[in-house]
Each structure stands twice: as structure tokens, then as C-alpha cells.
Amino acid sequence: xxFYIATETKAAGLPFxxxxxxxxxxxxxxxxxxxxxxxxxxxxxxxxETRQTMENVGAVLKANGLTFDDVFKCTVMLADMNExxxxxxxxxxxxxxxRLPARSAFGxxxxxxxxxVELECWAxxxxxx
Numbered sequence: 001x002x003f004y005i006a007t008e009t010k011a012a013g014l015p016f017x018x019x020x021x022x023x024x025x026x027x028x029x030x031x032x033x034x035x036x037x038x039x040x041x042x043x044x045x046x047x048x049e050t051r052q053t054m055e056n057v058g059a060v061l062k063a064n065g066l067t068f069d070d071v072f073k074c075t076v077m078l079a080d081m082n083e084x085x086x087x088x089x090x091x092x093x094x095x096x097x098x099r100l101p102a103r104s105a106f107g108x109x110x111x112x113x114x115x116x117v118e119l120e121c122w123a124x125x126x127x128x129x
Contacts (some may be wrong), residue, residue, distance in 0.1 A: 004064060006060060008037040011038075013039075018063075026123045026125050028060050031118065031121075032112060033048065033051070034056070034113060035119055036056065040113070040117060041115055045116060046086050046117060047086055047090055054094045061121075064123075068095055070124050070125070072102060074119040075104050075119070076105035076117065077111060079110065079114075079116050083117075099128070
């Protein structure tokens with residue numbers, strides 16, 4: 001097992017790893033639309049938070065030598081399921097149409113920092129050699 005804690009996660013004083021690799025799977029912690037390194041959300045509501053959430057996920061993937069092409073499973077948590085379509089509009093721009101991850105989604109009564117969205121992803125780590 002390998003634990004990865006992003007500099008931004010450390011800077012924000014958060015009590016978890018950004019991702020953990022077990023075998024050929026990288027399990028990413030749930031990501032919010034927070035300003036990197038801070039416990040504050042980007043302004044602008046769900047779509048802005050979704051963009052920042054995806055950028056935060058992308059940063060963890062990149063730090064581990066991966067891209068959105070390597071993501072095979074996502075779990076979406078929305079504070080308001082009526083925002084499903086708005087979330088999807090942004091989310092879909094990060095994936096190729098023929099490489100959409102398997103996905104689950106559910107509504108949550110409340111999310112950390114009073115966020116609109118939280119996203120948890122799993123990615124495949126290809127082996128070299």
C-alpha cells in the first residue's frame with residue numbers, strides 16, 4: 001500500500017490521505033470544489049464547485065502519473081439532486097465519450113464545508129515493465 005498526501009491537503013490540515021494505492025488501483029478521497037490548500041469553496045455555486053472539484057481530482061491523478069482516462073469508477077454526492085443536470089454538464093467535459101467511468105450518485109443532506117458536490121474516484125494504475 002502507498003499513501004499519497006498532496007501538499008494542498010497538508011496545507012489545509014485535513015486528516016486524510018489524498019489517495020491510497022493498493023495494487024493497481026488508486027483510490028482517491030472525496031474531493032470538493034475548494035480552493036487548493038484552503039478549507040474554503042470557490043465562489044459561484046454548483047457549476048463552479050464542480051469545475052474546481054474536477055481540477056482537484058485531476059491534480060491528484062497527475063501527481064500519481066495518471067489522467068482522467070485512467071478513472072474507471074466515480075461516486076457523486078450532491079447536496080441537491082435537482083442540480084444533477086448542471087453537474088453532468090461540467091463533469092462530462094473531463095472524460096472522453098467512450099471512456100466514461102462507471103458511476104453512482106446520491107443526494108446528501110449535508111457535505112463538508114457546506115459544499116454542493118463531492119466526488120470520489122478510483123483509477124487504474126498501469127504497471128510498467
